[in-house]
Amino acid sequence: xxxxxxxxxxxxxxxxxxxxxxxxxxxxxxxxxxxxxxxxxxxxxxxxxxxxxxxxxxxxxxxxxxxxxxxxxxxxxxxxxxxxxxxxxxxxxxxxxxxxxxxxxxxxxxxxxxxxxxxxxxxxxxxxxxxxxxxxxxxxxxxxxxxxxxxxxxxxxxxxxxxxxxxxxxxxxxxxxxxxxxxxxxxxxxxxxxxxxxxxxxxxx
Numbered sequence: 748x749x750x751x752x753x754x755x756x757x758x759x760x761x762x763x764x765x766x767x768x769x770x771x772x773x774x775x776x777x778x779x780x781x782x783x784x785x786x787x788x789x790x791x792x793x794x795x796x797x798x799x800x801x802x803x804x805x806x807x808x809x810x811x812x813x814x815x816x817x818x819x820x821x822x823x824x825x826x827x828x829x830x831x832x833x834x835x836x837x838x839x840x841x842x843x844x845x846x847x848x849x850x851x852x853x854x855x856x857x858x859x860x861x862x863x864x865x866x867x868x869x870x871x872x873x874x875x876x877x878x879x880x881x882x883x884x885x886x887x888x889x890x891x892x893x894x895x896x897x898x899x900x901x902x903x904x905x906x907x908x909x910x911x912x913x914x915x916x917x918x919x920x921x922x923x924x925x926x927x928x929x930x931x932x933x934x935x936x937x938x939x940x941x942x943x944x945x946x947x948x949x950x951x952x
Contacts, residue, residue, distance in 0.1 A: 757781075758880045761872060762794040772803075775869035780876045790822045791830075793872060796879050799829045803868060804847065809840040816850060823855045831875070831900050833868050836861040856927040858900050861907070875900060901926060910948040915941055919949075 756762055760781040767773045768784050776782045788794065793801040802822060808815040822830055832851045836844050844861065851859040862868045878899040904926060905916035922940040923929040929949075937946035 756794050756796045758796050759876060760796070761876060762788070764788040764792050767792060770865065772865040772869050772872075775866055776872060779869075779873045790818050791828075795872075795876055798827075799831060799875070799879070800826070801872060801875075802830055802832050804832065804834045805865075806835040806837050806840045809835070809843040809847065819851065819855060819857075823857065831858045831860065833860050833862055833871060835864065835868070837863060852926060853930050856925070858904050858926065860900065860904055905929075908949055908952045910945045915945060 760783060761776060762783050762785050763773060763776075765784050765786045765788075773782060773784075785794075790802065791800040792803040795801065800822075802819060804815045819830075819832065832847075834840075834844065834847055834851075848859060851857050860871060862871060901920060902913065902916045905911055905919055906913060911919070918941060919929055923932060934946060934950050937949055940946070941949070
């Protein structure tokens with residue numbers, strides 16, 4: 748199974764795949780979010796609220812071969828959930844990163860967030876959980892109608908591009924709507940949105 752699709756995750760909670768029990772990542776999440784382990788998550792490593800899933804690719808996964816690629820493609824093909832891919836980008840796995848970036852962002856149209864280790868991955872998950880809890884809004888009736896701000900994870904991903912800060916990331920998301928459309932934009936479109944210098948940096952990246 749790709750994922751336990753019937754799982755509803757309350758705000759402030761994370762449901763983790765049983766395989767992460769006892770890991771450094773799980774230990775760092777304990778006490779910061781409510782972490783529950785579940786055996787039937789299939790391909791998904793962590794379930795957040797808002798139908799968001801995290802697929803974590805460790806340094807070992809990258810070095811071991813292509814199994815993680817099959818997992819990502821199976822998730823994308825079989826799931827209506829939103830997947831965020833967190834990759835351990837270390838000196839050992841660095842050489843594999845451009846290939847992962849191309850697959851995840853360009854071919855699968857998913858969000859990719861590089862981290863240096865499991866500690867950073869746990870901070871990122873905690874941040875995503877807190878952002879989602881905040882996004883609910885204090886009034887549950889108004890929350891439905893409110894235009895959602897740009898996804899925090901998308902904004903963070905864009906800020907990894909040289910020359911792009913929070914303001915420019917917001918501009919780019921408003922103009923192109925998704926990372927997938929931004930990746931397929933030609934240099935002229937980018938220049939119109941953000942100016943020549945930064946457009947060139949984005950295009951090269």
